[in-house]
Amino acid sequence: MNDTEHRSATVMADLSGTIVHFNADAERLFGHPAHEAIGATLDLIVPAEHQQAHWAGFHRAMRTAHADLEGNPVNLPVVCHDSQIRVFPGVFGVLRDPYGNAQGAVATYAAAHEGAQPFTPVTVPAQQVRPGAG
Numbered sequence: 001m002n003d004t005e006h007r008s009a010t011v012m013a014d015l016s017g018t019i020v021h022f023n024a025d026a027e028r029l030f031g032h033p034a035h036e037a038i039g040a041t042l043d044l045i046v047p048a049e050h051q052q053a054h055w056a057g058f059h060r061a062m063r064t065a066h067a068d069l070e071g072n073p074v075n076l077p078v079v080c081h082d083s084q085i086r087v088f089p090g091v092f093g094v095l096r097d098p099y100g101n102a103q104g105a106v107a108t109y110a111a112a113h114e115g116a117q118p119f120t121p122v123t124v125p126a127q128q129v130r131p132g133a134g
Contacts, residue, residue: 009088009109012095015062015102017042017055029088029109031081045078047085050118058105061094065102070094073122076109086112089122 009026013019022037030045037044046054061067069092076090090109094102 010106011037011042011045011109012104012106013042013058014104017058017105019044020104026109029111030078033081047077047079050077061105062102065094065096065100067092067094067105075113075116075118075120075122076107077118078109087116087118088112089116 009029010021010023011019011026012021019037019040019042022032022034024034026032026037027034032044042054042058043051057067057069061070071091071093073089073091075087077085077087080086088109088111090107092105092107095104095106097103
């Protein structure tokens, strides 16, 4: 595995879908500088053809503190800084306060894999699963 395959991009958004955290690995994998991503909406990385469904699901998740995709690794399409859409294995979670109320969302992504189809389950070769993962 090369160094890029060990990267874990983390993107966090507040209740409105505004990006509040975009780590250095997100910059490296997606190409967007953090200073441009932070303060932008998630439309920055969600492809236009998926935005309507994304926002419907996002707002439902923020209302109910539950998301259908939560915790399930899925291949997610991302608009990169060069305007290309690439598919990255990712997992989504709802950030909750101690009372279970949604406070925002987080997604983590790994390096893109050639041929991965959007919204399909991530299949991980056994040698890549770390002890205690999953």
